[in-house]
Amino acid sequence: MASGVGEGEVVSNKQVIFKDYVVGFPTESHMYITTSSVSLKLPQGSDGVLVKNLYLSCDPYMRIRMRKMEPSPFSSAPYASFAPGSPLIGYGVAKVLDSGHPDFKKGDLVWGITRWEEYSLITKPESLFKINHTDVPLSYYTGILGMPGMTAYAGFYKVCSPKKGEYVFVSAASGAVGQLVGQFAKLMGCYVVGSAGSKEKVDLLKNKLGFDDAFNYKEEPDLAAALKRCFPEGIDIYFENVGGKMLDAVLLNMRLHGRIAVCGMISQYNLDQPEGVGNLMTIIYKRVQITGFSVVDYYPEYSKFLDLVLPHIREGKITYIEDIANGLESSPAALIGLFTGRNVGKQVVAVARE
Amino acid sequence: MASGVGEGEVVSNKQVIFKDYVVGFPTESHMYITTSSVSLKLPQGSDGVLVKNLYLSCDPYMRIRMRKMEPSPFSSAPYASFAPGSPLIGYGVAKVLDSGHPDFKKGDLVWGITRWEEYSLITKPESLFKINHTDVPLSYYTGILGMPGMTAYAGFYKVCSPKKGEYVFVSAASGAVGQLVGQFAKLMGCYVVGSAGSKEKVDLLKNKLGFDDAFNYKEEPDLAAALKRCFPEGIDIYFENVGGKMLDAVLLNMRLHGRIAVCGMISQYNLDQPEGVGNLMTIIYKRVQITGFSVVDYYPEYSKFLDLVLPHIREGKITYIEDIANGLESSPAALIGLFTGRNVGKQVVAVARE
Numbered sequence: 001m002a003s004g005v006g007e008g009e010v011v012s013n014k015q016v017i018f019k020d021y022v023v024g025f026p027t028e029s030h031m032y033i034t035t036s037s038v039s040l041k042l043p044q045g046s047d048g049v050l051v052k053n054l055y056l057s058c059d060p061y062m063r064i065r066m067r068k069m070e071p072s073p074f075s076s077a078p079y080a081s082f083a084p085g086s087p088l089i090g091y092g093v094a095k096v097l098d099s100g101h102p103d104f105k106k107g108d109l110v111w112g113i114t115r116w117e118e119y120s121l122i123t124k125p126e127s128l129f130k131i132n133h134t135d136v137p138l139s140y141y142t143g144i145l146g147m148p149g150m151t152a153y154a155g156f157y158k159v160c161s162p163k164k165g166e167y168v169f170v171s172a173a174s175g176a177v178g179q180l181v182g183q184f185a186k187l188m189g190c191y192v193v194g195s196a197g198s199k200e201k202v203d204l205l206k207n208k209l210g211f212d213d214a215f216n217y218k219e220e221p222d223l224a225a226a227l228k229r230c231f232p233e234g235i236d237i238y239f240e241n242v243g244g245k246m247l248d249a250v251l252l253n254m255r256l257h258g259r260i261a262v263c264g265m266i267s268q269y270n271l272d273q274p275e276g277v278g279n280l281m282t283i284i285y286k287r288v289q290i291t292g293f294s295v296v297d298y299y300p301e302y303s304k305f306l307d308l309v310l311p312h313i314r315e316g317k318i319t320y321i322e323d324i325a326n327g328l329e330s331s332p333a334a335l336i337g338l339f340t341g342r343n344v345g346k347q348v349v350a351v352a353r354e
Numbered sequence: 355m356a357s358g359v360g361e362g363e364v365v366s367n368k369q370v371i372f373k374d375y376v377v378g379f380p381t382e383s384h385m386y387i388t389t390s391s392v393s394l395k396l397p398q399g400s401d402g403v404l405v406k407n408l409y410l411s412c413d414p415y416m417r418i419r420m421r422k423m424e425p426s427p428f429s430s431a432p433y434a435s436f437a438p439g440s441p442l443i444g445y446g447v448a449k450v451l452d453s454g455h456p457d458f459k460k461g462d463l464v465w466g467i468t469r470w471e472e473y474s475l476i477t478k479p480e481s482l483f484k485i486n487h488t489d490v491p492l493s494y495y496t497g498i499l500g501m502p503g504m505t506a507y508a509g510f511y512k513v514c515s516p517k518k519g520e521y522v523f524v525s526a527a528s529g530a531v532g533q534l535v536g537q538f539a540k541l542m543g544c545y546v547v548g549s550a551g552s553k554e555k556v557d558l559l560k561n562k563l564g565f566d567d568a569f570n571y572k573e574e575p576d577l578a579a580a581l582k583r584c585f586p587e588g589i590d591i592y593f594e595n596v597g598g599k600m601l602d603a604v605l606l607n608m609r610l611h612g613r614i615a616v617c618g619m620i621s622q623y624n625l626d627q628p629e630g631v632g633n634l635m636t637i638i639y640k641r642v643q644i645t646g647f648s649v650v651d652y653y654p655e656y657s658k659f660l661d662l663v664l665p666h667i668r669e670g671k672i673t674y675i676e677d678i679a680n681g682l683e684s685s686p687a688a689l690i691g692l693f694t695g696r697n698v699g700k701q702v703v704a705v706a707r708e
Contacts, residue, residue, distance in 0.1 A: 064639075079639055243634065243635070247634070262634075262637045262638055263638075264638065265634070265635055265638065268634075268635060273632065274632040274633065274634065274635060275630070275632065276629070276630015276631055276632045277630055277631050277632075277634055278627065278628040278629065278630045278631075279628065280597065280601070280616075280619070280622075280628065280631055281597070281619055281622060281628060282646075283616045283644060283645075283646035284616055284617075284618065284619065284646045284648075285418075285433055285646075286646065287645075287646045287647055287648050287651070288645075288646050289643065289644070289645045289646070290637060290643070290644040290645075291637075291641075291642075291643045291644075292636075292637035292638045292639075292640065292641045292642050292643070293641055294638075294641050297641070
């Protein structure tokens with residue numbers, strides 16, 4: 001057994017290391033790039049896979065994993081803290097170089113949880129999804145065809161039970177998830193308004209992504225009034241990506257039996273103390289349902305999701321805006337940029353083109 | 355048609371009048387007692403019913419109707435403002451003295467929405483429920499067998515989808531609704547803890563109502579710590595009657611896929627500005643569902659509810675604590691007492707004993 005261990009070619013492996021827990025706003029200095037080495041052959045007896053990372057996904061929820069969280073029965077897996085001194089962990093698209101697992105073979109393309117480095121040894125590859133459709137951009141598997149796409153699908157169709165003609169509001173609407181929720185809602189025959197943080201994004205929402213209306217939340221002195229202007233009849237469905245003041249304003253504008261799918265609260269991730277939300281009595285007055293959800297509960301429906309969304313992509317009925325940074329070195333800045341809204345569309349890092 | 359109109363005996367009719375909209379804490383001076391007169395015969399051609407009110411129900415939600423609310427497409431019926439100068443409106447038990455409606459006849463006992471006065475002309479009696487079981491106290495139809503009972507049933511069984519062995523927390527637990535939620539939860543095989551505002555109430559919860567544990571929230575400097583002490587494994591189901599700081603503390607203690615049924619938020623009703631709730635990120639971390647509900651959506655299940663709860667009452671498996679004030683004159687103080695926690699159990703006003 002000892003012979004043959006690590007006999008493969010050894011190559012250098014650039015990595016993005018998580019330096020230490022973050023309080024307040026994350027900066028590039030909370031990460032650093034280093035180079036280690038890796039054997040391109042799996043350790044003998046491993047039932048994992050060795051992959052070359054092609055695209056890495058920058059996702060807002062990663063900020064949550066930068067917090068120091070005491071391990072407890074309450075700290076559930078998707079939000080467990082990153083380990084200081086180790087590479088960041090996140091979604092990505094990768095190519096299998098060596099496999100000890102019967103479900104994967106050399107040359108397979110996969111997406112799922114990997115690490116922020118050039119090559120990764122994934123010891124539990126069961127959570128990876130095999131990529132079977134390559135007539136669409138591979139990077140889409142970090143976005144519309146990956147976790148954010150499934151998140152939009154689950155949050156909109158499954159959590160919100162939308163009906164034709166309903167009034168839908170999406171915050172962070174040009175982001176990886178929001179831009180899809182808006183398009184799903186239009187396909188469903190809903191009236192859809194989005195908020196975003198720049199004129200450029202608002203223009204994209206209205207002119208490229210098919211939203212009925214959109215506003216720049218940074219230019220609205222009164223968010224509740226902005227929503228009332230956009231939704232004189234009130235809001236049936238709110239797809240929540242933002243939290244804080246936006247949630248408070250939305251609550252004042254909810255309709256009877258309105259539904260709020262809570263996907264994220266990016267406005268709160270960098271605060272030491274979360275903002276208080278006052279208008280919760282609306283939950284009673286309007287019999288509102290607020291549902292937090294995690295995409296991981298919906299992954300069993302992934303192939304059904306692909307059946308829905310792939311034809312729409314191929315027929316041009318759904319578009320997807322990506323913001324692709326080049327090279328692993330660019331990934332810390334790309335990740336940090338999510339929290340200033342620098343990205344336009346889904347933020348991806350291209351580590352290697354196959 | 356003109357002859358015979360109003361030919362019945364005319365009697366005096368004591369009424370509790372809503373004086374004017376309330377800001378802050380309501381007091382007895384926001385109501386006054388007056389005496390008008392009423393004919394004990396319906397106007398000819400009326401398809402309403404004329405009733406003698408026997409019991410009136412003091413319910414926290416009535417505070418909401420004391421606020422000035424601008425009429426808008428958003429102001430839904432159950433919370434529309436009371437009209438200054440008119441009697442308060444609320445649930446009660448009454449006896450039909452005259453009926454122009456085919457569903458009701460003289461002598462019928464009913465419960466439902468009536469007015470705070472001795473005799474009421476109810477023009478739309480369709481919303482009244484006929485009382486068919488009189489082997490239980492009639493006053494129960496303001497509580498366990500009326501709106502609060504249906505509220506507990508709907509909120510616990512329908513909204514929370516409870517499972518055996520789950521951890522259930524009930525605030526305002528000795529109140530009209532809470533005491534029943536706790537007993538339903540015990541019948542379901544859950545572990546149940548309640549909070550209340552006095553030692554007497556805590557003792558009742560533990561020793562008479564069968565709660566596994568209970569605490570006096572007024573004596574807990576740290577509500578989150580109190581809940582952690584009572585629920586080391588966390589809370590699966592929170593039946594929300596209180597809002598504000600209690601909700602914030604509960605959120606920190608919710609378990610994965612926890613459910614919160616929002617029945618009321620009595621701690622907020624008398625505030626000009628609601629308290630901000632900060633711990634809403636839990637909704638994401640723990641994939642929590644928060645559902646506001648109104649009993650009116652569940653009234654179609656009333657007979658099913660009776661089938662469940664009547665046998666439990668008759669067999670002594672469910673008890674119900676009432677706090678009965680005597681005479682219409684006592685009703686303003688009884689209503690105000692809800693907001694200081696003066697009542698022990700369901701607050702009823704006995705207007706007349708048949």
